[in-house]
Structure formats: C-alpha cells, structure tokens
Amino acid sequence: MVGDAACFLDPIFSGGATIAMATGKHAADTVDRMISAPDSEVDLSSEYGNFLKTGYDTYARLIYSHYKHKYNIMPTLAELGVELHDGNLDENKALIRLMCGDFWSQDNMVGELLRKHSDFDTFAPFPRVHQCPFYGAGA
Numbered sequence: 435m436v437g438d439a440a441c442f443l444d445p446i447f448s449g450g451a452t453i454a455m456a457t458g459k460h461a462a463d464t465v466d467r468m469i470s471a472p473d474s475e476v477d478l479s480s481e482y483g484n485f486l487k488t489g490y491d492t493y494a495r496l497i498y499s500h501y502k503h504k505y506n507i508m509p510t511l512a513e514l515g516v517e518l519h520d521g522n523l524d525e526n527k528a529l530i531r532l533m534c535g536d537f538w539s540q541d542n543m544v545g546e547l548l549r550k551h552s553d554f555d556t557f558a559p560f561p562r563v564h565q566c567p568f569y570g571a572g573a
C-alpha cells in the first residue's frame with residue numbers, strides 16, 4: 435500500500451502528497467528489486483513497510499505537537515528544548531524542513547527530538563529507515 439491507502443493523517447502541514455509520492459516511488463523501486471532478487475522478497479517487503487512507517491510516524495509527531503497545546507506548536511517545541519527566534523537559524527531551518535516533508539533524514543534536530551517523545555508514538559516499535567528522498571545523506 436502507498437499514500438492514503440496505507441495511512442491517512444490530518445493534512446494540516448501538507449505532507450500527504452509528499453508521502454504519497456515518496457512511498458509510491460519506494461514501492462516501485464522495491465518491486466523492481468524483488469523481481470531481480472526474488473529470494474529477498476520478505477526482507478525487501480519489511481524494509482518498505484519500515485520506510486512507510488518512518489515517514490508517517492514523523493509526520494504524525496509534527497501534527498500531534500501542534501494539537502497538544504491547542505493548535506500552537508511553540509509550547510511543545512519549548513518542552514523539547516527548541517527555541518525559535520531570529521538568532522537560532524539551525525532550529526528554524528530544521529522546523530521549516532520538517533514542514534516541507536523532511537520525514538526520513540536523521541540530521542533534522544527537531545525531527546530527532548520529536549522521535550524521542552513516546553507520547554507521540556503511532557506504531558509499535560519498528561526499525562526506522564532513514565533514506566530521505568529529499569534531504570540529508572540519503573537524498
């Protein structure tokens with residue numbers, strides 16, 4: 435399954451189209467690899483599922499952090515130790531990247547902090563796949 439057929443989240447931060455395209459491409463690549471290496475089908479299928487979960491889990495954390503304090507993300511970020519102001523360019527950049535679909539990379543400090551917030555877990559524990567199609571080393 436890809437996109438909304440796999441998981442639908444409140445489109446409050448416009449991540450739905452990004453995840454639909456990212457999972458669609460990853461699913462096509464996975465099927466291509468399965469055709470080349472049928473013996474790896476189970477492992478490839480599991481890797482695809484974990485890629486999909488990594489994307490939705492991170493996007494969900496962003497949405498939960500917005501809802502937690504009545505549609506204001508700032509208090510949750512402050513709880514995580516993220517202070518957004520003009521001089522804090524790394525934090526600002528990380529949050530903007532997250533809002534633009536940086537759901538897979540490991541070098542987004544806001545995403546990494548949100549992943550440690552166990553109240554925001556969507557799935558049972560799973561190995562994350564940090565192959566971001568858009569940002570970071572895997573891009």
Ligand SMILES: Cc1cc2nc3c(=O)[nH]c(=O)nc-3n(C[C@H](O)[C@H](O)[C@H](O)COP(=O)(O)OP(=O)(O)OC[C@H]3O[C@@H](n4cnc5c(N)ncnc54)[C@H](O)[C@@H]3O)c2cc1C
Pocket residue numbers: 436437438439445447448449450451452454
């Ligand atoms: C009100 C609203 C606002 C949104 N705003 C945004 C936004 O600003 N930014 C953003 O990124 N995302 C937004 N989203 C989410 C985004 O639209 C979806 O996440 C995205 O379109 C999912 O793409 P998809 O290809 O998985 O599914 P869909 O876009 O739903 O595509 C599925 C397609 O399959 C077709 N279909 C269904 N059943 C069959 C069948 N049996 N046979 C053949 N065809 C079939 C459907 O007709 C449809 O065309 C919003 C969603 C809603 C509801």
